[in-house]
Amino acid sequence: MTFEMWVVIGLLLTALLLFSTERIGVDLTALLIMSVLLLAGVLTPEEGFSGFSNAATVTVAAMFVLSAALQKTGAVSFLAILSTRIFAQSYWIGIALTMPLIGIASAFINNTPVVAVFIPVLLGVARDTSISATRLLLPISFASMFGGILTLVGTSTNILVSSIAADHGLPAFGMFEFTSLGVLFFIAGVGYMLLIGVRMLPERRAEQSLTSRYEMADYLTDVVLLPEAPSVGTTVSASSMVRELDVDVLEVIRDGKRLEENVGDIVLHAGDMLRLRCDVQQIQKLQNRVGCNVKGAPLRDEDFNDDDLTLMEVIVAPNATLEGQSIHSSAFRNTFRATALALRHRGDLLHEGFRKTRLLAGDAILVEALPRDAERLKTNRNFVVASEIQVPVYRRSRLAAALLVTLGVIVTAALNILPISTAAVAGAMLLVATRSITLEEAYQAVEWKVIFLLGGIISLGIAMEKTGLAALMSDGLIDNIGSYGPTILLAALYLLTTLLTGVMSNNATAILVAPIALAAAEAMGISARPLLIAVTFAASASFLTPVGYQTNTMIFGVGQYRFSDFLKVGTPLTLLFWIMAIFLIPVFFPF
Numbered sequence: 001m002t003f004e005m006w007v008v009i010g011l012l013l014t015a016l017l018l019f020s021t022e023r024i025g026v027d028l029t030a031l032l033i034m035s036v037l038l039l040a041g042v043l044t045p046e047e048g049f050s051g052f053s054n055a056a057t058v059t060v061a062a063m064f065v066l067s068a069a070l071q072k073t074g075a076v077s078f079l080a081i082l083s084t085r086i087f088a089q090s091y092w093i094g095i096a097l098t099m100p101l102i103g104i105a106s107a108f109i110n111n112t113p114v115v116a117v118f119i120p121v122l123l124g125v126a127r128d129t130s131i132s133a134t135r136l137l138l139p140i141s142f143a144s145m146f147g148g149i150l151t152l153v154g155t156s157t158n159i160l161v162s163s164i165a166a167d168h169g170l171p172a173f174g175m176f177e178f179t180s181l182g183v184l185f186f187i188a189g190v191g192y193m194l195l196i197g198v199r200m201l202p203e204r205r206a207e208q209s210l211t212s213r214y215e216m217a218d219y220l221t222d223v224v225l226l227p228e229a230p231s232v233g234t235t236v237s238a239s240s241m242v243r244e245l246d247v248d249v250l251e252v253i254r255d256g257k258r259l260e261e262n263v264g265d266i267v268l269h270a271g272d273m274l275r276l277r278c279d280v281q282q283i284q285k286l287q288n289r290v291g292c293n294v295k296g297a298p299l300r301d302e303d304f305n306d307d308d309l310t311l312m313e314v315i316v317a318p319n320a321t322l323e324g325q326s327i328h329s330s331a332f333r334n335t336f337r338a339t340a341l342a343l344r345h346r347g348d349l350l351h352e353g354f355r356k357t358r359l360l361a362g363d364a365i366l367v368e369a370l371p372r373d374a375e376r377l378k379t380n381r382n383f384v385v386a387s388e389i390q391v392p393v394y395r396r397s398r399l400a401a402a403l404l405v406t407l408g409v410i411v412t413a414a415l416n417i418l419p420i421s422t423a424a425v426a427g428a429m430l431l432v433a434t435r436s437i438t439l440e441e442a443y444q445a446v447e448w449k450v451i452f453l454l455g456g457i458i459s460l461g462i463a464m465e466k467t468g469l470a471a472l473m474s475d476g477l478i479d480n481i482g483s484y485g486p487t488i489l490l491a492a493l494y495l496l497t498t499l500l501t502g503v504m505s506n507n508a509t510a511i512l513v514a515p516i517a518l519a520a521a522e523a524m525g526i527s528a529r530p531l532l533i534a535v536t537f538a539a540s541a542s543f544l545t546p547v548g549y550q551t552n553t554m555i556f557g558v559g560q561y562r563f564s565d566f567l568k569v570g571t572p573l574t575l576l577f578w579i580m581a582i583f584l585i586p587v588f589f590p591f
Contacts, residue, residue: 004042004467011036011460012469012512019504022360022547025324026505027449030456042463051458052451055421056163060156060454061446062424066406067110068445069437073402074394076114079105080121087125094125095139095198099190102140103147107154108410111144112318112447115551116384119315119558123386132203137555138569139193144551146189148540150182151175152413152420156450157510157539159420161532164461164514170528175414178533181588185537185577192576197569204560210311210387211300214342214366219351220299221280227270229291237264241290248277250339250368251309275299277341279352310374311366312338314383315558318361318550319449322382327365328355338369338377344557362546362553381444386558398436405430454507461511465519474519486526486591490534491582493517497538498574502548506539513539530589534581541577543570 001009011033018029038048051057070076079101087094098118105114118140126133148154152162152175162173211220225232231239236249252259252266253273259266268274274292276283284294316322322330327340343354344364350357364386369377378385409427413420431437437445464470481488493513500509513535521528542548546556546566555561 001472002467004040004463005469005472007036007040007042008460008463008467008469012464015457015460015508015512016500016504019508022324025449026508027452027456030453030460030508032456034456034459037459037463042467043459047462047466048459049455050462052455054163054454054458055166055419056156056160057451057454057458059153059159059163059421059424061451062421062428063153063156063159064110064446064450065428065431065437065442066409066424067113068441069398069402069431070109070406071113071117072395072441073399073436074396075399075403076105076109076117077394080117083118084121084125087122087129087131091129091131091135092194095136096190096194099139099143099146099193102143103150103186103190106144106147107150108406109153111148111155112550112554115141115144115554116317119384119554120386123558132201133559134204134561134565135198135201137559138201138561138565139198141549141551141555142189142193142197142543142573145541145543145549146186149185149537150179151410152177153410153424154182155506155540156454157506158536160454160507161510161514161536161539162420164511164518165528165532168518168528172420173536174416175410175420178536178588181533181584182537184584185541185580188576188580189573192573197573200569202565209300210313210366213313214344215349215351216299216342216366218280219277219342221276221278221283222295222299223274223276223283223287223290223292224295225268225270225272225274226291226293229268229270231268231291232270234268235264236266236268239268241292245278245282245290247283248339248341250275250277250341277339310369310371311341311387312369312374312377313386313558314365314367314377315386315554316359316361316363316365317382317384318553319447320361320382322359323361324358326356326358330359336367336369336377336380336382337373338367340365340367342366344560347556347562360547360553361550362556364557384554395436398434401434402431402436405434405436450507453505457508457511461515464512464515470515471519471523474516474523477516477520478523482524486524486530487582487586489520489524490531490585491578493520493531494534494538494578494581497535498541498544498578501539501542502544504548506542506549510535510539526591527589530585530591533585533589537577537581537585541574543573545570 015033018024019026034048037043083094083098086097102114122136123133125131126136152158152173166172231241236242241247242249249263252263287294333339343350343357345357377383405427409423412418413423432439432442481492497509497513514532517531517535518528521531544566546552
């Protein structure tokens with residue numbers, strides 16, 4: 001093997017390690033890989049940077065804008081409100097209608113904002129009924145994935161694999177080319193969830209109040225400073241209580257009134273009542289040393305409302321700038337004007353020592369903030385607010401324009417009047433021109449981590465082909481299973497894609513596996529279409545883990561799921577889709 005091949009193999013292994021562990025952001029990983037390929041001379045600058053001008057990258061960016069416009073004009077919220085009325089009548093009718101609604105919406109717009117809109121609505125359903133949230137959130141996440149394989153624009157992976165096919169001289173996927181096949185998978189997926197999957201989900205009934213749900217009874221308390229307290233006369237930030245103990249002073253109440261200034265700058269007086277996030281038992285043991293009296297009754301949600309404060313549960317959004325940082329490193333309190341009280345991280349509820357925990361998408365944080373700061377959190381792209389505060393204001397007067405523009409993009413692309421990239425960009429500009437979305441909102445709507453991931457990692461796929469590594473890997477695959485025929489090759493590629501998608505980005509998986517599929521098809525003298533469809537479907541159907549797909553990570557913490565829940569429900573579904581792919585893809589897309 002050549003030096004260039006060894007470089008690409010090393011980068012491929014590095015990519016698998018970094019994407020699966022997420023020790024650094026996936027976008028940074030992709031850019032580092034691209035940089036090494038350029039510095040090592042494996043790729044020319046034109047080849048290395050071509051991912052950023054790739055039609056798939058441009059199309060995905062434009063589709064983010066279209067999705068955001070539909071969300072801001074209230075198109076998605078209408079579906080969410082409709083589902084709440086149905087659930088009020090019957091859980092089974094509600095779930096049977098909500099899953100198709102979400103699936104159909106996800107066939108045309110980015111499924112992340114669709115699920116984001118439904119999360120607080122369905123949590124409200126869980127609070128108002130006897131339905132467990134665990135039986136509501138996972139089905140809608142899976143339904144959004146079912147819908148993603150109905151059309152070309154259903155997921156960014158579909159667009160990406162279509163672009164890879166076009167770059168190799170093959171016809172790009174049509175808008176509805178795999179809809180007939182996708183409908184069968186959609187029906188099978190919804191049917192499985194209704195008949196089997198939902199019944200396998202646990203009944204974890206969350207407490208109604210946030211303080212109970214986060215088990216805060218032993219971690220929130222009010223204390224009154226005594227005259228002999230060492231902290232009297234010092235600012236909160238410089239007090240011995242804060243410096244020596246793991247304590248957050250949430251507010252200071254003096255003479256029955258909450259002090260409005262920045263808590264850290266308040267000079268403490270004897271008789272001040274401090275609301276603390278701390279280990280209550282530790283404070284009780286040390287109250288003589290600290291110089292305070294601990295009030296006995298545990299704090300409830302109402303205690304915060306009485307003091308004109310708001311308790312909220314927020315989810316770290318996929319591709320948020322906060323992802324990869326910690327409460328401490330992000331200066332959370334100063335940056336977001338809110339105090340983190342507890343963290344639900346990868347299934348664990350953390351009350352102490354969580355300040356330096358690396359935040360991941362899907363982590364749920366219990367925060368306390370003033371009402372005006374809580375409103376800012378609702379519109380902050382780092383978070384999905386799981387606890388409802390009030391209904392957002394939508395531009396309903398622009399709803400018709402947003403729907404017509406989106407319909408125009410779909411129709412012009414489906415009839416081959418315009419390439420999907422051209423139609424999507426033109427549609428995004430029309431949405432700005434019709435004020436369905438502002439230019440600033442359009443910039444904010446683009447998930448730049450995804451764009452940089454695509455722009456960077458496409459270079460690795462190019463390098464695999466340029467160095468001959470993709471052909472070498474496909475030859476090895478054919479040598480081992482080629483004698484069993486193309487159907488077994490398709491089965492192997494689908495399974496490989498499924499397993500990789502369970503631990504790393506579905507887009508990165510598609511970029512790594514698609515070149516192998518293309519080289520294998522060429523070596524065997526068969527059509528590459530069925531193999532690429534297999535890669536596309538498998539990359540968009542990640543049911544085995546909560547980290548394999550963005551919507552799964554969003555519901556993981558707030559739904560109080562465990563890894564085993566996804567394995568238990570997702571394994572039979574994955575096997576079902578795998579078997580269907582083996583038998584049905586060759587029927588719709590012959591070799």
